[in-house]
Amino acid sequence: MKKRYLVLGLVAGLYIQPVLAQKKTTPSKAPVAKTVAKANVSTAIPTDKDVIIGKLPNGLTYYIRKNVEPKNRAELYLGNRIGSLMETEEQLGLAHFTEHMAFNGTKDFPKNEMINYLQKAGVRFGADLNAYTGFNQTVYQLPIPTDSSEVFKTGFKILANWAGKVTMDGKEIDNERGVIIEEDRQRGKNAQQRMSNQLLPFLLANSQYAKRIPIGKVEVLNTFTHDKIRNFYNDWYRPNLQTVIAVGDFDVKEVEALIKQNFSDLKNPANPKPRPTFTLADNATPAIKIVTDKEQPYNVAQVIYRQKSTPVKTTADYKKTVIDAMVNSMLGARLQELTQKGTVPLLVAQSNFAPYQGGLVWGESALQSVIVAKTAKDIEASLTAILAENERMSKFGFTNGEFETIKKKIDAGIDKQYKEKDKRKSAVFVQEYLDNFLVGAAIPSADYxxxxxxxxxxxxxxAEVNAVAKSLVTKNNITIIVQAPEKDAKDLPTEAQLLNILKTAGNGVTPYKEDIVDKPLVAKIPTAGTITNETKNDKVGVTTLTLSNG
Incomplete structure (x- = not known):
């Protein structure tokens, strides 16, 4: 589309911010689990009863939920479980190109009539109406008002046109070539994107993902024949790979009827192609990449420990997410303490275990540790410091004091989130249902x-938390990345030096020492004063008090 998103999470992290007032140093060795008690038998997480999930005879899945945040609005999504990984060598870039063509003419909305209609209805193109293409999915999003019955009903008609009625007019295809090629050119106009263009194939190396970057290849975009994109659309845009998601301020029975009315006539191909699945290749030795750019402002280094993962479907999976949150928070607190002490020449230090590159690749997660050093020469010391913390966590785990502190913080967060459960925006629910359709993630209720x-x-x-923490620092599938200003290239560590930092950062690490304040906040409670005078002004309802201290 005119605006697409390709996530490359190179400097990102979400942490529960620690609140620690610490002075006195007390050595405290954390218990390390050699074995963890066998968990209870895991069961499937029950689905939230407030969402209606159905499937049409043609295989299309739908999700419907009434939600009044915001009022008189609805989020309508068309999700397709297909993306650039479904392309052939002659179709490189055509998954993304197909997404563009959905806005350039359909059976019921020729040429630009769809956009014109929606803009008149107050739906802004780009800001509201949008779409994106990834490796495994293509998603169309249509936020729409519900206080106009005609506009609301037309929204489902638009989704159905995207799903199976794009006309793929030859003249419109040729007109769109230049738009997409210009989009690719614009991606190289800033340092972040230029470096991403180099890093993304590296992060996906030796896999089908690296061969199917969604933007495609310019030579293919310039020369493909019309039948190639029409074949892609006819092969893959089919109801048994599609979902309609509707969340908003509406009558759910009416919405279910609208979905059946608009999508039941969509057909699957007579001989549907099997949907392929791909994984990333393993790397036994660390992969290292150093990238510079003349406009890059910071010296950034990152170490990624990648591992296989699965969606959250069971109670055991859910427990793992809670433990992951604990680990992220406690490790984040240590790194914040390290930064605040000022003993290491860094500006930022972050570590976070999360889906690999923001979920770009299904079935992969990673502990991603990032530092921003003050100068290029400081990268070695800064990277050594953060990797030493990873090794400290892996070897000795966390202390009981850290554990009890983070439990209290998470507990308070759970209470706050639950109190605000009725304020959740419709877009939040949509993402949950999209994840369920795409990868099978569970849809638990707020109560659950x-x-x-x-x-x-x-x-x-x-002991369970420390066992998980230990598992995050892997011995294989490690990647080291450095991003820096071009002018600092001569001062950057070499690949050999980076590899040595990785190998030696854990040498001599000792258990974490908690800094505990064992004195009261106020050493001596002050003597209370007295009220020496009281006057009232009944005209304005004010009472004035005079205290003994004047």
Missing amino acids: EYETSKNLLKTIAL
């Missing part, structure tokens, strides 16, 4: 999340 999280906080043992 609250009760389960509360119970887990009472039953999770520190």
Whole structure:
């Protein structure tokens, strides 16, 4: 589309911010689990009863939920479980090109009539109406008002046109070539994107992902014949690979009827192609990449420990997400303390275990540790410091004090989130349902999340947390990346030096020492004063008090 998103999470992290007032140093060795008690038998997470999930005879899946945040609005999405990985060598870039063509003429909305209609209805193109193409999915999003019955009903007609009625007019295809090629050219106009263009194939090396970057190849975009994109659309845009998601301020029975009315006539191909799946290749030795750019402002280094993962479907999976949150928060607190001490020449230090590159590749997660050093010469010391913290965590785990502190913080966050459960925006629910359709992630209710999280906080043992922490620092599938200003290239560590930092950062690390304040906040409680005078002004309802201290 005119605006697409390709996530490359190179400097990102979400942490529960620690609140620690610490002075006195007390050595404290964390218990390390050699074995962890066998968990209870895992069961599937029950689906939230407030969402209606159905499937049409043609295989199309739909999700419907009433939600009044915001009022008189609805989020309508068309999700397709297909992306650039479904392309052939002659179709490189055509998954993304197809997304563009959905806005350039359909059976019921020729040429630009769809955009014109929606803009008159107050739906802004780009800001509201949008779409994106990834490796595994293509998603169309249509936020729409519900206080106009005609506009609301037309929204489902638009989604159905995207799903199976794009006309693929030859003249419109040729007109769009230049738009997409210009989009690719614009991607190289800033340092972040230029470096991303180099890093993305590296991060996906030796896999089908690296061969199917969604933007495609300019030579293919310039020369492909019309039948190539029409074949892609006819092969892959089919109801058994599609979902309609509707969340908003509406009548759910009316919406279900509109979905059946607009999407039941869509057909699957007589001989549907099997949907392929791909994974990333493993690397036994660390992969290293150093990238510079004349406009890059910071000296950034990152180490990624990648591992296989699965969607959250069961109670055991849910427990793992709670433990991951604990690990992220406690490690984040240590790194914040390291930064605040000022003993290491860094500006930022972050570590976070999360889906690999923001979920760009299904079935992969990673511990991603990032530093921003003050200068290029400081990268070695800064990177050594953050990797030493990873090794400290892996070898010795966390302390009981850290564990109890983070449980209290998470517990408070659970209470706050539950109190605000009725304020959740429709877009939040849409993403949950999209994840369910695309990868099978569970859809728990707010009540389930609250009760389960509360119970887990009472039953999770520190030994279990430390066992998970240890597993995050892997011995293979490690990647090291350095991004820096071009002018600092001569001062950057070499690949050999970076590899040596990785190998030696854990040498001599000792258990974490908690800084504990064992004195009261106020050493001596002050003597209370007295009220020496009181006057009232009844005209304005004010009472004036005079205290003994004047």
